[in-house]
Amino acid sequence: MAVLEATQTRALPRTMLGWVPRLAVMAGLAYLLLVRMPLDEKFAPIYADAAIYAIVGLSLNIVLGYTGQLSLGHNGFFGIGAFSAAYALTVREVPFALTFVIAGACGALFALVMGVVALRITGLYLALITLVFGITLENSLFEVSWLTNSGAGQPANRPEWLYSDTRFFYFCLAFLAVAVYLDFMLLRTKSGRALLALKENERVAEAFGINVTAFKLLAFVLSGTLAGVAGALFAYRIGIVTASGLGFNLALLFVLLTVVGGLGSRVGVMLGGLLFASLDYVLHETWAHHVNDFVFRWDSAPQFAVGFLGALGLLLTIVKYPGGIGQQIRPITRWLAGGPFTLHDDRDSGPAAVEGSSVRA
Amino acid sequence: MSVLEVRDLSIRFGGLQALSDLSLDVNEYEIVGLIGPNGAGKTTAFNCITGFYTPNSGTVKYRGQDVTKAPPHVKARMGFGRTFQNVGMVKSATALENLKTAQHAKAPYDVASGLFGFGKTWQGEREMTERADAILDLLGLQHIRDQRVGGQSYGTLKLLELGCALATDPDVLLLDEPTSGMGPEESDELGERLLLLRKEFALTMLVIEHHVPLVLRVCDHVYVLNFGRLLAEGTPAEVQQHPEVVAAYLGGEAPEALAATVEPEQDLAAEAEVEPAPEPRKAPRKAAARKAAPRKKAAAEKETS
Amino acid sequence: MSAAAGADLVALEVMAPAVTGLVQGSVYGLLGLGLVLLYKSNRIFNFAQAEFGGVAAFTWIFFDTGKGFLPDTPTPVAVVIGILMAVVVALITERLVVRPLFNAPKITVVVATAGVLLLLIAVEGFLYGGEAGSFPAIFSGDAINEGAIRVTNQGLAIIVALLVLAVASALFFSRSRYGTAILAVSQEATASRLVGISVERISALTWGLAGFLAGVAGILLAGSIGLAAPGSLTGLALVPAFTAAVFGGVTSMPGALLGGVVIGVIESLATANIPKEDLPGSGQVVLFVALLLVLLVRPSGLLGKET
Numbered sequence: 001m002a003v004l005e006a007t008q009t010r011a012l013p014r015t016m017l018g019w020v021p022r023l024a025v026m027a028g029l030a031y032l033l034l035v036r037m038p039l040d041e042k043f044a045p046i047y048a049d050a051a052i053y054a055i056v057g058l059s060l061n062i063v064l065g066y067t068g069q070l071s072l073g074h075n076g077f078f079g080i081g082a083f084s085a086a087y088a089l090t091v092r093e094v095p096f097a098l099t100f101v102i103a104g105a106c107g108a109l110f111a112l113v114m115g116v117v118a119l120r121i122t123g124l125y126l127a128l129i130t131l132v133f134g135i136t137l138e139n140s141l142f143e144v145s146w147l148t149n150s151g152a153g154q155p156a157n158r159p160e161w162l163y164s165d166t167r168f169f170y171f172c173l174a175f176l177a178v179a180v181y182l183d184f185m186l187l188r189t190k191s192g193r194a195l196l197a198l199k200e201n202e203r204v205a206e207a208f209g210i211n212v213t214a215f216k217l218l219a220f221v222l223s224g225t226l227a228g229v230a231g232a233l234f235a236y237r238i239g240i241v242t243a244s245g246l247g248f249n250l251a252l253l254f255v256l257l258t259v260v261g262g263l264g265s266r267v268g269v270m271l272g273g274l275l276f277a278s279l280d281y282v283l284h285e286t287w288a289h290h291v292n293d294f295v296f297r298w299d300s301a302p303q304f305a306v307g308f309l310g311a312l313g314l315l316l317t318i319v320k321y322p323g324g325i326g327q328q329i330r331p332i333t334r335w336l337a338g339g340p341f342t343l344h345d346d347r348d349s350g351p352a353a354v355e356g357s358s359v360r361a
Numbered sequence: 362m363s364v365l366e367v368r369d370l371s372i373r374f375g376g377l378q379a380l381s382d383l384s385l386d387v388n389e390y391e392i393v394g395l396i397g398p399n400g401a402g403k404t405t406a407f408n409c410i411t412g413f414y415t416p417n418s419g420t421v422k423y424r425g426q427d428v429t430k431a432p433p434h435v436k437a438r439m440g441f442g443r444t445f446q447n448v449g450m451v452k453s454a455t456a457l458e459n460l461k462t463a464q465h466a467k468a469p470y471d472v473a474s475g476l477f478g479f480g481k482t483w484q485g486e487r488e489m490t491e492r493a494d495a496i497l498d499l500l501g502l503q504h505i506r507d508q509r510v511g512g513q514s515y516g517t518l519k520l521l522e523l524g525c526a527l528a529t530d531p532d533v534l535l536l537d538e539p540t541s542g543m544g545p546e547e548s549d550e551l552g553e554r555l556l557l558l559r560k561e562f563a564l565t566m567l568v569i570e571h572h573v574p575l576v577l578r579v580c581d582h583v584y585v586l587n588f589g590r591l592l593a594e595g596t597p598a599e600v601q602q603h604p605e606v607v608a609a610y611l612g613g614e615a616p617e618a619l620a621a622t623v624e625p626e627q628d629l630a631a632e633a634e635v636e637p638a639p640e641p642r643k644a645p646r647k648a649a650a651r652k653a654a655p656r657k658k659a660a661a662e663k664e665t666s
Numbered sequence: 667m668s669a670a671a672g673a674d675l676v677a678l679e680v681m682a683p684a685v686t687g688l689v690q691g692s693v694y695g696l697l698g699l700g701l702v703l704l705y706k707s708n709r710i711f712n713f714a715q716a717e718f719g720g721v722a723a724f725t726w727i728f729f730d731t732g733k734g735f736l737p738d739t740p741t742p743v744a745v746v747i748g749i750l751m752a753v754v755v756a757l758i759t760e761r762l763v764v765r766p767l768f769n770a771p772k773i774t775v776v777v778a779t780a781g782v783l784l785l786l787i788a789v790e791g792f793l794y795g796g797e798a799g800s801f802p803a804i805f806s807g808d809a810i811n812e813g814a815i816r817v818t819n820q821g822l823a824i825i826v827a828l829l830v831l832a833v834a835s836a837l838f839f840s841r842s843r844y845g846t847a848i849l850a851v852s853q854e855a856t857a858s859r860l861v862g863i864s865v866e867r868i869s870a871l872t873w874g875l876a877g878f879l880a881g882v883a884g885i886l887l888a889g890s891i892g893l894a895a896p897g898s899l900t901g902l903a904l905v906p907a908f909t910a911a912v913f914g915g916v917t918s919m920p921g922a923l924l925g926g927v928v929i930g931v932i933e934s935l936a937t938a939n940i941p942k943e944d945l946p947g948s949g950q951v952v953l954f955v956a957l958l959l960v961l962l963v964r965p966s967g968l969l970g971k972e973t
Binding site for chain 1: 411412413432433434437438443445449450451452453454458461462463465466467468470472475476477478482486525526529
Binding site: 070117120121123124125127128129132133135136139140143144145248252255256259304305307308310311312314315318319322 | 709710711762763766767770772773774776777778780781782783784785787788789791792896901905908909912943945946947948950951953954957958961962965
């Protein structure tokens with residue numbers, strides 16, 4: 001109980017002096033992540049993937065974390081974004097910049113439909129139907145011949161100025177920055193408060209003058225737009241869009257990413273993206289390679305290593321660390337934002353946060 | 362001036378007729394009490410009035426406008442402020458955040474601007490924070506400003522909930538058992554507070570209550586509900602003596618015993634020279650069922666006076 | 667067209683798919699039984715259910731073909747070992763994943779079962795390798811082979827297994843003490859404890875049974891298709907099994923049977939009659955629409971009780 005009643009004073013550090021170490025750390029991290037590492041062309045695609053997954057994580061966070069809607073079919077919006085951008089560019093010769101608008105709009109449209117469904121179907125049933133939606137798309141819409149170039153995959157070629165993988169990473173990063181900004185603004189203004197309120201108690205939200213239906217749909221539309229745009233980025237990253245890899249596996253991956261990253265934690269979800277984008281590489285190319293080989297030596301099938309570790313991570317997170325990475329690093333993120341450095345935390349976390357109740361420790 | 366006019370409100374849940382032909386009036390600046398044994402349908406009436414339930418029949422009018430079918434958030438925007446029996450707030454947020462959320466309808470910027478930071482977003486946020494702080498000061502709750510609501514004591518929660526209802530900038534306040542969980546002193550304080558709020562914010566109130574002394578002191582008019590039907594109405598004193606009301610509360614002892622503890626001088630409602638003040642009602646009735654015709658006569662009399 | 671040609675057309679477009687659908691639907695029904703069982707007892711959707719079956723299938727094949735250091739085992743014994751393996755995996759899941767999450771919201775448990783699914787696929791992968799293995803049918807030969815209509819003995823075995831198990835589980839829930847205990851625990855764990863029911867043992871029993879049902883389904887299904895890779899059983903049958911369970915009534919065991927058959931037939935008819943050029947994956951799309959309709963109109967399904 002003492003932990004629960006801990007005063008959560010938001011007083012910013014009184015003096016400028018308090019900000020110096022914080023800014024220094026932030027500057028150091030920024031340099032590391034944004035300048036030093038991506039300059040290596042070899043890693044740039046991985047970072048691009050990380051940025052893309054981070055955007056998806058943020059989009060899922062809006063619907064799952066802020067609004068409490070169990071929508072697990074985001075791979076669908078992502079895939080639609082990817083296909084529509086590729087199709088628009090290659091078949092319809094739409095200007096590059098416009099393809100992003102189209103991708104976002106398609107994602108938003110499908111998400112809106114999902115949102116309408118979510119008004120009637122809730123809880124586990126919603127989780128089920130959205131997952132089935134995401135899976136069904138892989139075998140139906142994403143196999144339609146005019147969309148997929150008769151199964152050969154729809155090309156999505158970057159314009160010349162983005163051929164460099166490093167440049168492309170910065171391009172993705174720009175989108176991520178916009179996504180983070182939108183997310184930040186969402187939480188700071190009345191829309192975010194409205195979502196958080198309706199997630200916990202719809203009746204109270206209504207009594208406060210919040211149009212719950214409209215805001216639920218808004219959450220889905222925002223989420224779908226972000227996921228669609230991320231899908232477009234992914235299309236350009238890969239260069240060619242096919243249905244495989246956009247179905248069930250991706251759906252699970254996105255859920256994994258969000259849960260392991262930590263629901264409701266912006267930074268956590270982005271780190272989750274980085275983690276899963278780089279896992280494949282890490283397992284095969286670095287020192288972990290040897291561990292990987294040792295564990296998987298029997299009739300070795302290395303592609304399962306990622307799934308194994310991901311699953312293990314998911315289970316550990318759910319059972320032991322429901323807040324995921326986000327919760328674990330919260331002392332740091334809170335400090336960086338100007339708060340005190342303390343290991344106490346009374347926030348709800350994990351998938352449990354979706355239903356507004358605490359998981360017993 | 363009629364703020365709330367409820368006529369022949371009925372609602373049925375499966376086999377249970379929760380409300381039968383309930384009619385009541387709340388006039389400007391009145392504090393009207395809604396009392397009755399548990400299960401009488403008081404909260405159900407609230408839910409119908411505020412739009413959480415749709416009644417099977419009957420009308421709800423707000424300042425002459427038919428709002429029977431309006432959803433709750435629309436009513437909130439119109440000026441219906443409401444509290445809930447089980448304390449309705451966002452438990453995982455801080456007191457300040459709750460108060461800002463409650464100002465949702467009155468925020469000076471729209472959703473789109475808010476998303477990008479255009480227009481009056483930041484100014485609006487500042488204003489809402491100031492208003493929230495003002496309410497915290499008014500209710501003496503500054504100490505929990507940045508604490509999670511979920512960990513607070515019940516009494517504090519009820520007070521904060523009242524604050525949130527005020528934050529919605531209401532015209533009429535519907536309070537569902539505001540003193541539940543409070544001891545006698547706290548309840549007295551709340552009574553004082555309600556009177557003060559009426560004066561300061563020019564409010565009209567409809568209050569569900571079990572705490573008889575509060576009802577006696579604060580309410581201008583009282584409706585008694587039992588089994589979904591209107592049992593009696595009148596001034597608190599009249600209703601208290603009403604034999605059917607007494608019987609409904611299980612025998613004649615409880616109200617009389619309580620009444621004996623209340624000193625007559627504390628009948629503030631009669632004494633108060635507060636502005637704004639309600640107009641005295643004409644000939645209150647004891648009948649269980651209302652007839653429309655005599656009402657019109659009374660209203661006509663009011664208008665010509 | 668002539669009567670004979672007309673009859674042939676009906677056979678091709680309706681009868682044959684319907685029969686295929688019947689067999690396929692029985693697979694869904696078998697898996698659905700396990701899903702319904704776990705929903706009745708735990709109020710969750712177990713995403714790993716089909717892969718429990720996958721584990722059973724791979725274990726059976728391991729022993730049957732004497733893989734690695736394992737001795738060559740006669741098929742019946744290998745099958746039993748396979749089913750036992752599924753039971754063991756289910757029990758481990760219950761102990762390590764479900765029980766610690768006893769008080770957590772249901773969605774957490776559901777996501778955890780998805781994690782178990784991924785884990786099982788990975789384990790199958792590194793134990794068995796990534797390519798599809800071949801799974802001979804246990805019951806070979808054809809039961810019916812008349813023109814366009816063909817039912818293999820394996821298929822018949824599936825239908826029979828479904829019928830037997832569905833009836834057995836319905837009886838189990840209505841007649842036996844354990845069945846009642848499972849229902850009691852699902853609704854009121856604390857009160858059940860107070861009357862002497864061991865919640866832990868009932869939970870283990872439930873999951874063990876689910877594992878058994880999955881094992882039977884998995885082995886029969888793998889043999890019916892002939893080919894399976896890690897995760898393919900889930901990919902093929904999990905979603906239809908869920909649709910079948912919800913359609914038939916997610917709290918009703920006989921519902922799983924009915925739902926399975928209906929879903930299987932619908933899917934089959936759609937796939938056979940809607941050409942791929944018009945709508946690829948039509949079977950799946952139709953199932954999705956069916957699931958959506960059920961959830962919108964009557965979430966408790968055909969035979970389920972309104973909660």
